[in-house]
Amino acid sequence: MKNAATVRTRAWYGDEELTLNFPTDWEVEVLGPKDAPALSDSQLERAFAEPIDTPRISELAKGKKSAAIIVDDLSRPTPAAQVIPFILRELAEAGIPKSEIRFVAGIGAHRPLTDEDIVKKVGADIAAAYEVTNHNFMSGDLRAFGNLENGTPVYLNGIVADADFKICLGGSIRTVPLASVAERNSLCPASLALPQCTISILSHRDADRL
Structure with missing residues (x-):
């Protein structure tokens, strides 16, 4: 035994x-998922060159003047540093200048990423070459985008709202019931919004269906 x-x-x-x-x-x-072998750089390159059922990022971003890349924090195992160079290559091919690409850490109510955390998440070269901003739902630059059908107000981080092209980079994992929606929130991205919105949503009569 x-x-x-x-x-x-x-x-x-x-x-x-x-x-x-x-x-x-x-x-x-x-009990858990079986580990899969890590993808090589050539496999990642092929994945970006031949995405499944969608155009390449370089095609989607063509004609856009700026881009925001949203990353999660260290509570998620997303290996963003390995993937970001391929995203930047696609954006460069689309014609978006480096000076118009910004990174935002969609941390929700978690603590801000430190400089050391940022290096771990996006890589030392990216951290040195690009602006990486922690989303601040308490006093940050937020933009109102109306209300949901139930009256919940929708706000978005100003950097993300102003960007012509937006990319959310994160992993889908299940932890506790509430945290299980965290990655979905990053894609909305509710992790770039206000705590009042979360309280309103969780107080809704259909909240138990999350």
């Missing part, structure tokens, strides 16, 4: 393995 389990911990801070021991009469099994 197996009464121990090994799990990964300290994501972004060493990715160590931790062994958990349980009572001897317990039978423990770790």
Whole structure:
């Protein structure tokens, strides 16, 4: 009978393995997705060159003058630093100048990313060459975009709102019931909005269906 389990911990801070021991009469099994091999740079390049059921980013962004790239924070394992160079290549091919590309960390109510965090998330070269701004839902530049059918106001980060072309880069993971919608929120992106909106949504009669 197996009464121990090994799990990964300290994501972004060493990715160590931790062994958990349980009572001897317990039978423990770790359930989760099977690990897939990491994609090589050539595979990533092909994925951007041949996207599934959608035009390339370079085609979608053609004619746009500016772009905002939204990334998640370190509570998510998204390897943004590996993917961003390919996104920037697509934007350059579309004709968007480097000076008109900005990054926004869609952190929701989490703490702001530090300079060290930003390097881990987007990579040292990108952090040095581009402006990376933490979204601030309390005192940041927010733009009103009307209301939902239930009256909930919709606001968007000013940098994202002003950009002609917007890209959300994140991973879909399930944690606790509320956090399970976090990645969907980043795509909306509600992680770039106000706490009052979240309170209003969760107070709605259909909130239990989230």
